[in-house]
Amino acid sequence: MPADLAVIGLGHLGLPLAQAATAAAIATVGYDTDPRRVAELRAGRVPSEVCDGSLTAAGIRRMLSAGFRATTEDAELGRVRTAVICAPTRLGEDRALDLSPIGEAARALAARLRPRTTVLLESAVYPGTTEDYLRPILEEGSGLRAGKDFHLAYSPSRLDPGNREYGYTNTPKVIGGLTPACTEAAAAFYGRICERVVRARGPREAEAVKVLETNYRHVNIALANEMAVFCHDIGVDLWDVVRCAETKPFGFQAFRPGPGVGGHGVPIDPNYISYRGRSLGYPLRMVELAQEVNGRMPRYVIQRCATLLNEHGKSARGARVLLLGVGYKADLGDQEGSPAREIAARLTEMGAQLRYHDPHVPQWRVLGQPVPRADCPLEAAAAADLTVLLQHHRSYDLQGLTVKAQLLLDTRGASPAGAHRL
Template sequence: MPADLAVIGLGHLGLPLAQAAVTAGIDTVGYDPDPRPYAELRAGRSPVEGALTASEVRRMLSGGFRPTTDAAELGRVRTAVICSPTPLGPDRTVDLTALGDAARALASRLRPHTTVLLESAVPPGTTETFLRPLLEEGSGLVAGRDFHLACSPGRLDPGNRTRTLANTPKVIGGLTPACTESAAAFYGRLTDKVVRARGPREAEMTKVLETNFRHVNIALVNEMAVLCHDLGVDFWDVIRCAETKPFGFQPFRPGPGVGGHGVPVDPGCPPHGGRASGHPLRMVSLAQEINDRMPSYVIQRCATLLNEHGKSVRGARVLLLGVTYKPDTADQEAAPAREIATRLMDMGAQIGFHDPHVLDWRVRERPVPRADSLYEAAAAADLTVLLQQHRTYDLQGLAVKAQLLLDTRGATPAGAAHRL
């Protein structure tokens, strides 16, 4: 059955997009070569933690959304949006393998006048030098003449019920002005505001700037948090004071590491043997180095606190609170909790966890015991470590119950716990 839209890649980008499209009355098919998302969605469950609730998935299905693993469906749509994952590889460059597979699956079925949009986070130049050739070679069609091609990087904030696709401006950069307008016509059905970039590279670089802005600023406050602890300065009070400045300052807060789907990207180190710019972003590389050190710093603080109270890490009962990458969501993408748990286990600690959004948590494929009674677990643990500040946590009560509490988020009342 033909559809207006195909969403390729049913992950953290594709699922919310498909949901918005179905809500807007767009006949939508969701394609993913992995059979697991198909099976989960057909069963009424979200295949991605924190992306959609079960009730939202059921509403999508009742609204006509059709998940599929059959690539033939891609040849029957007017618009195709590629939302394939683009993680960092071992060499810290973006891995475009899934994007390439999606492009080849679409190309062999691409029809004239189709609009192809790329939402995946990619280095500048990917739409023109990587995606375009695959689509043209596989279809025999020419981008900008026979079909429209544009980039519109995803701008989602998982778990944020205030900022949705509908009220978040959508940046679009087309291969030609006609490509941009075709993309704008599609996204205009989903969002209140469309922002036209000069071209695909400008749209791609917008995502790079937004992501790197976050990582660089988090690195700054992480480094200052370590310095202020050594100097005996309350850095959380420093931030409180600094954020009263009505201009020239935006508050960021330190933590045990940086998680999330937006990974820092250095456009000077392109993937798949692309041409380097010759100007790597040294600040981005340094920010990543600083943020990558934070789990180790948390371990160091844990060991020091235990030692100051006459205990060793080996044999200590450590309770980790909040194992997701951001508050009030089940999304665990790149959360520092797993690395912290792994290192504590290597040092001989007995690890337990509590998270209101995560019922089952595994480290090295082994289940970690989940605390049923939070207060009782905190009272029994030698050390409780707050890694994520979920809204349901009564931090003042936890500070009273816990034998020893390390707050890596600065969320507890002043003087109630040891802060990062």
């Protein structure tokens, strides 16, 4: 049976869209080049790398019973009215976004693209990517013209994994089309899924929304991280400062420090545009500084660990260290960009004996080696020379940890008085 919608890329972006579309009674097919991922979905399982809490095995089975199909056959792409590219984009070593997954998805779609199809892009990209990178690939591969033969638009993903209040449906959807007709075609599609659609002036404006929203988070977390270091050095309780400051009813939004910044929303600096060798010639200084500040937080945590051990007559070499919570966000197992890995690697290189506990991560490897997993965090904390709370999962008994742990470094400011806080 032909589908109305093809979701291209069944990862952390594509699966929530497919779930929302299926729930809205839109006949949906999911396309992915990874046969293992497709096989897992067909069997009613959540792919192992999609562990952000947005999907469950029961949810996948409901999608399948409602008609959702996962496939590796690109022939399916030629039978839909709407195709949404949800390919992952990550920062490379040169700090440029890797757009090649978008290019691969676009070429697969272009070979099957039919007139009057609506093509949408949701991946995190630079302003201009939809027009300057995606459009030529689609037009060359299909022989069709965007804005004339098919509709083309961009819509930034606004997913917040683990958020119990805002999901795909009730989060306003920003769209920007190549032409007014493209924008309206995109609005007609998303209007079937989302409660509110917000029209941008064009795809570049919609793409810049993603840049602003992502960098807003990173810049403000960087400020909180700098304040954490500053307040510790002068003997001020930062967490009390934040608690008081957030009572201001205007002009302030509370952000909290941590051991580093993870997640799929990487900081985007348009100065690093690699696909056409273009550059602004200057960086977004606030973004660059935020990345620098956030990037050094794992090293600061290591410094605090070594200092605490030293103050209690112990060396990092040979110390038994327990890491609690290794995902990038509370109550999730997703480890994308989590600072826990760098912290663990540095502690290992210093000679520490590591164990970890995370209720959402059954196995964990660092520097190519498995890290022993503790069965009970309270018992493990009592046995460890130092316990480091990297992620505040709801299941953790912070009062008990504060009592049981020989030394507790709380990087999230969640524990009661008595613990050492970041």
